[in-house]
Amino acid sequence: MDKKISDKVINRLTLYHCILTDYIEKNIEYVSSKQLAALLKIDDSQVRKDISVLNNSGKSNVGYIVKELKTSIEKTLGFSKNKKAFIIGAGNLGTALANYDNFQHYGLNILALFDNKKEKIGKTVNNKLILDIEKLPNLSRKSSVDIAILTVPRQYAQQIADFLVAADIKYIWNFTPAVLSVPPDVQVWNENLMGNFLQFTYNI
């Protein structure tokens, strides 16, 4: 990546991408910044500014060309960079995320799920195996996986995080409502659902 794109712009670009995916399914060929802005209830000057960070926006005299704009977002945000990850915890949330086929379009490949419940091990979710958590350190090194998606119950979150760190996992996408203590070379992204909800409902 040449230029640094802010988190808010990345967020909106992925939302435009969702809209464009939908338009392609509906065989819609062109889209205007006004249409994108109306769906997200933002100003269309903001949309044009966001799109200006892309190398090739697909701008034509009847609007942006849907397919070109979509490809351009994918290139800029690095969807083609294959990122391999494991899901830790094969409960409802882990299963839901494993079923989320959209991830693959964004370059996120879930290779397997891990759990410690014997009755789950060997089963599959969306063609991905549920493996014994004890197998993780060996497999993460063999398969060069350094991203873990953590969906275990809160009370085990830190203990499992320590285990992941010892297995050379460098990025933890944390869906648990626990704040994890990790060494400086490990990054945690807190999927802070309640924080998001409170931002949303703050003025209700």
Next chain:
Amino acid sequence: MDKKISDKVINRLTLYHCILTDYIEKNIEYVSSKQLAALLKIDDSQVRKDISVLNNSGKSNVGYIVKELKTSIEKTLGFSKNKKAFIIGAGNLGTALANYDNFQHYGLNILALFDNKKEKIGKTVNNKLILDIEKLPNLSRKSSVDIAILTVPRQYAQQIADFLVAADIKYIWNFTPAVLSVPPDVQVWNENLMGNFLQFTYNI
């Protein structure tokens, strides 16, 4: 709320709240801004600035009093304001969210789940009933529920959103990877998982 608190501050305050909840379970009485900062890998001046928006921070000469700081965050962010919501879609994600007991501590009360699959209707998840989606308009009005948590498959998202809007739902917490078209008086919060992931992995 008297003063407007920014989204980022709300987000961090909920993370401090997670840490404080954990400290209370461990019978830890005091916490410093340095400790909170270290766990979130941010600067402790940021923590002190965030805490300064609270009315009573629980500051003592040996650090913040954990219980007081926790209560203060709860008051400032309005955790005691009871917000009733329905979950739409009793699949893995809907079930995971219904099982997320943490929501209740933040004032979010899930009253029921809705689905259209006959075999699911009448079952319970975490003591919440799964009801026929057709019953929603009547129940949302009777119970004054205007928040819906949308977890249906992407291809049904817009159709269900239209149905929710017709049932006077005013706030949609959208977990589907679809951008919804809604009237001006309805607010959508997109839980843009891929956007979040890409922000996180942008530099990997």
